[in-house]
Amino acid sequence: MTRTISILGSTGSVGKQALEVIDGLSEKFNVFALSAGRNIELLEQQITNYKPQVVSVATQKLAIELGRKIKNTEILWGQDGLKQIAGNSENDIVLIAVTGLNGLEPAISAIKNGIDIALANKETLVAAGNIVTRLSRENNTEIIPVDSEHSAIYQCIRRKDSSKINKIILTASGGPFRTSSIEEINNADIETTLAHPRWSMGDKITVDSATLMNKGLEVIEAHWLFGIDYNNIEVIIHPQSIVHGAVEFLDGSVISQIGLPSMHIPVQFALTYPEMFSGIKTNSFDLTEIAKLEFEKPDLKKFPCLELAYEAGKKGGTYPAVLNAVNEEAVYAFLQRKIKLTDIAQIVARVLDRHDVIENPSFDDILEVDKNSRELAVKKHLN
Numbered sequence: 001m002t003r004t005i006s007i008l009g010s011t012g013s014v015g016k017q018a019l020e021v022i023d024g025l026s027e028k029f030n031v032f033a034l035s036a037g038r039n040i041e042l043l044e045q046q047i048t049n050y051k052p053q054v055v056s057v058a059t060q061k062l063a064i065e066l067g068r069k070i071k072n073t074e075i076l077w078g079q080d081g082l083k084q085i086a087g088n089s090e091n092d093i094v095l096i097a098v099t100g101l102n103g104l105e106p107a108i109s110a111i112k113n114g115i116d117i118a119l120a121n122k123e124t125l126v127a128a129g130n131i132v133t134r135l136s137r138e139n140n141t142e143i144i145p146v147d148s149e150h151s152a153i154y155q156c157i158r159r160k161d162s163s164k165i166n167k168i169i170l171t172a173s174g175g176p177f178r179t180s181s182i183e184e185i186n187n188a189d190i191e192t193t194l195a196h197p198r199w200s201m202g203d204k205i206t207v208d209s210a211t212l213m214n215k216g217l218e219v220i221e222a223h224w225l226f227g228i229d230y231n232n233i234e235v236i237i238h239p240q241s242i243v244h245g246a247v248e249f250l251d252g253s254v255i256s257q258i259g260l261p262s263m264h265i266p267v268q269f270a271l272t273y274p275e276m277f278s279g280i281k282t283n284s285f286d287l288t289e290i291a292k293l294e295f296e297k298p299d300l301k302k303f304p305c306l307e308l309a310y311e312a313g314k315k316g317g318t319y320p321a322v323l324n325a326v327n328e329e330a331v332y333a334f335l336q337r338k339i340k341l342t343d344i345a346q347i348v349a350r351v352l353d354r355h356d357v358i359e360n361p362s363f364d365d366i367l368e369v370d371k372n373s374r375e376l377a378v379k380k381h382l383n
């Protein structure tokens with residue numbers, strides 16, 4: 001196997017881990033393109049190491065700045081750069097590891113050109129799950145999830161049809177406030193919020209993990225990826241993060257995927273699927289060392305974001321796109337110390353309440369709703 005790959009978001013947390021996976025399997029991969037947002041210093045190092053033919057950065061200004069230092073590599077910028085890279089027929093697979101709705105257009109561009117995607121960007125399916133999954137069926141391409149829980153479910157299900165499934169179980173570590181009181185969560189500072197007990201990730205997703213919005217977005221992501229009704233998707237708090245997901249089948253048997261919490265495993269699974277290689281060595285798995293696995297029901301009073309996501313998912317249409325857009329803006333406002341952590345759920349709930357849903361949104365409807373909800377959230381609640 002030699003696979004030509006592009007990595008969108010190569011300087012982010014998942015992107016860097018993907019390049020580590022490729023380092024361990026360098027004869028198996030040929031890097032066609034990389035993309036970064038603003039971290040062009042790191043991108044420059046990656047260009048030297050991986051010699052991509054094309055790269056893309058956030059803005060034209062950054063592209064010009066990078067062009068002064070880099071020769072022999074085509075430099076693109078903006079959403080258009082991402083779309084051009086993702087849709088290029090050189091690719092066998094494109095890893096989409098950019099944050100937020102920036103992942104949507106490149107995902108569609110790859111799928112329309114018959115290219116498989118490894119999807120680390122959950123916003124794509126949350127906002128436009130109907131469109132992305134329909135296009136993927138029409139173009140006969142695979143969407144291989146990189147999110148650890150969804151990788152787990154994907155591995156449990158393989159190609160079994162969804163009518164054989166009673167329910168799927170997504171686990172959540174519970175984040176830094178699992179045992180905190182509502183009062184403590186109310187007064188949470190950025191430092192505590194960003195100190196995730198199990199996973200090392202980017203800031204946005206780490207805040208989402210602290211509010212359990214991340215799990216809510218994952219419920220919607222799972223609904224689209226696996227075609228499972230919301231009532232049959234269960235979220236369980238599991239502080240050890242060893243059980244990544246489980247599926248209960250018709251006959252009552254339950255299949256689960258377990259392992260040490262490392263993103264290298266789901267990333268490598270997605271990039272090499274359906275093959276499997278040893279790659280990066282993780283510590284050997286020893287159940288006696290883990291000794292104890294705990295599970296509890298999530299406390300929806302402490303973590304209202306989870307319930308908001310279920311509601312938005314069940315109502316469908318453009319509701320999930322609003323949930324995603326407003327949450328993203330609110331998280332950035334929290335990171336800039338403009339609002340409290342607990343304001344995030346309240347602001348999301350208020351904007352959702354006032355939303356006039358579009359039942360079967362087109363791609364343009366989704367972009368429009370995304371933009372309007374962000375503006376409304378910023379104007380009314382985040383100034």
Ligand code: MN
Pocket residue numbers: 147148149218
């Ligand atoms: Mn996850």
